[in-house]
Amino acid sequence: MPRGSLPLATMLATLLAACGGSGEGLDANGRPLTPGGGSGGPLSADFGAIQQHVFTPICSVCHAGGAAPQGLRLDAANSYAMLVGVASTESPGVLRVAPGDPDRSYLIQKLEGHAAVGARMPLGGPYLDADTMALLRQWIANGAQRGT
Ligand code: HEC
Numbered sequence: 001m002p003r004g005s006l007p008l009a010t011m012l013a014t015l016l017a018a019c020g021g022s023g024e025g026l027d028a029n030g031r032p033l034t035p036g037g038g039s040g041g042p043l044s045a046d047f048g049a050i051q052q053h054v055f056t057p058i059c060s061v062c063h064a065g066g067a068a069p070q071g072l073r074l075d076a077a078n079s080y081a082m083l084v085g086v087a088s089t090e091s092p093g094v095l096r097v098a099p100g101d102p103d104r105s106y107l108i109q110k111l112e113g114h115a116a117v118g119a120r121m122p123l124g125g126p127y128l129d130a131d132t133m134a135l136l137r138q139w140i141a142n143g144a145q146r147g148t
Helices: 007-017 046-058 077-084 106-112 128-139
Strands: none
Touching: 046 077, 046 128, 106 128
């Protein structure tokens, strides 16, 4: 038996079987329901989804690299470590994300436009909608876990 041929066939069969599932999360044409067709599923109160749908596409346009405003990088490689349990630069008495306490998280204050310093985020808008804000608050209220 030639090495490799059977495992490949097995893998393909497994993939095909996986695709033939219930179609949950897909539209009638088999495309993901998420706008933009992201591979990570819809926005949810989960760090990975928030990164994919908010921080990476909207925030990291400005908040990335060495010149990131207030040293806050929101690209996927840096955002969690720079947010959770870390003091705000503008208001050092407030954590950017205080696990379990959305109201006292500077991130939320900036996104809702009532932070003590500076402008509402994302700077210049358009601002995040109520559903997105509710999921961000939920993620923090649930302990701001990194997840998988
Ligand atoms: C157009 C550029 C731009 C975009 C887009 C942007 N920001 Fe900002 N951000 C800034 C600037 C400039 C500051 C500092 C001045 C201010 O606060 O008004 C800032 C400051 C902040 C701060 C305060 C950091 C600290 O430690 O004090 C937070 C939190 C923040 N932004 C979050 C976000 C989030 C979350 C998004 C995406 C939803 C976002 N920003 C999108 C430019 C931007």
